[in-house]
Amino acid sequence: MSSTVGIGLDVGGTKSQAVLVNMAGEVLAEQRTPSPHDTSEGAGTALAGVLAKQIADLCDENGLDPVTVPIGIGLPGLVRRSGKLAFAPNLQSANGVDLPTLLREAIGATNVHVENDANAAALAEHEWGAGRGIDDFVMVTLGTGIGGGVIANGELVRGGSGFGGEIGHLIVLADGVLCPCGVRGCWERYASGGGLQRMTREAAEAGRLPTLVERKGSIDAVRAEDVTAAGDENLGEAVALLREVGRWLAVGLGSLAVILGTNDFVIGGGLSSASGHILPSAREHLREFTMGYEWRPPFNVQLASLGEHAGALGAALVGMQRSA
């Protein structure tokens, strides 16, 4: 790394988080701005303008030169190896955007590197977080969907397309539930917040959540958040549903374990901390879904440690490493 600090931006569907980071992974300054969804000026123009201002402000306040400072940007979608965003379902205003070029034009920045947000988080956990010192692991981000990043032989796996780590779309049940991506049976339809929401509705309709239906007044009123909250009180019907999500989580973890030969998983995202029942259930079911379980080293399914800063930290790391 040629610089002792870097700027990382984690762009989501609602906000863009910008951080100034040093090589120890410490956040020296931070800033948030709503993400633009304006498409009137062409793909990504509004987004580039917002990010340019965030970067310029952080540089101004900290005596840095935007032309030379390493900048990394994590985007919520398919990022090509070239740094162009191919597709982002929740940030469609930015599809096709070439941020390195737009930011060079806007503020003269020459060291801009783009990566998928979950891949960036995996890199950050590897460098500074729960995956530190582990050369082979998978970061699994349990949110509305499942994001992720694969670290193998100490390096991020991007593949020829650059789209590596889209683990939420590995197929766990061929011809199963339709995913918004167009494929049936994707893992994230079963083991994410969205999966829990679907299973909550189905369970309520099937009469498997009588207490929650009574509390909320109707079948339609019962939400995934009610199930995770009731799980925290150990309500049996909620625990059973959360354990089912955990079992589906184990299906995908088992597949990743056999493909990659890793037993190490770092779990992040909102759903990972929302319930104490999902991860224990996943751990218990791993034997059922992993070929050769008894010959493998013990599984290590641990929580991520960098929290909501992981994506921005990883983006800064991408900027610092690729500018070197």
Next chain:
Amino acid sequence: MSSTVGIGLDVGGTKSQAVLVNMAGEVLAEQRTPSPHDTSEGAGTALAGVLAKQIADLCDENGLDPVTVPIGIGLPGLVRRSGKLAFAPNLQSANGVDLPTLLREAIGATNVHVENDANAAALAEHEWGAGRGIDDFVMVTLGTGIGGGVIANGELVRGGSGFGGEIGHLIVLADGVLCPCGVRGCWERYASGGGLQRMTREAAEAGRLPTLVERKGSIDAVRAEDVTAAGDENLGEAVALLREVGRWLAVGLGSLAVILGTNDFVIGGGLSSASGHILPSAREHLREFTMGYEWRPPFNVQLASLGEHAGALGAALVGMQRSA
């Protein structure tokens, strides 16, 4: 690489193939011996004796010193990073064997390195075969089961356990058909020779193979080989079944593509060449099973080029690379 030649051994359930290879991947000498299944002297003792003789003979005939020549051994099972064989379903006499130690004791060999046979084949295809120049691809070996090897960032993915590349056991249908490995719904129960055999029996019982049942005289007499042979004559009922296998092949390829970000696959093994219907069907169905298909580079599902020598060539490569 410190040596200009290496010895590679590909040990299967029925025979051990030994080759002398140069750095251009040319086979300079070759030898085959039946694999021993004798367990009376302890795990792997008989196997080590057979391999020691093969190595000593190859060295004698070619003026090489078994103490210093690089030796690689491909084994059909779960090989730990230490080189010990954890488990091999079709070579149970060798479970737990530590070949580097036994071969040092037997013939003084000091440069012995062990790898899974399909991983070795993937390395050989990467260095000398269809995967040459491709830094990210998956080798898929379609035999009775599905073996494989994952190359990412130009390196073999072994994972912390060393068991990476066991792609035949990724789960494509949770709670599906029971695999001999103990897990339900493994890919190789659907898209391999064994999968075709099961589907052949089921199709014959369901009346979907009337011509073949008539030809063979009974439902029980119809085998997978009859289906592949009838596929070569373009018999409709056989083509339909082979295309179904191809569709299942696409399910796993799609999952591997999203996890690893690769669109490159090298297909080897007996079933890959036995039918012209499986791979075309797989290629056609990839769109159905791959998130973001339209944003990805074109898939490249090509045949392996090193044939039956791939495993032994890759084993020699492992020996040469790790002795360097």
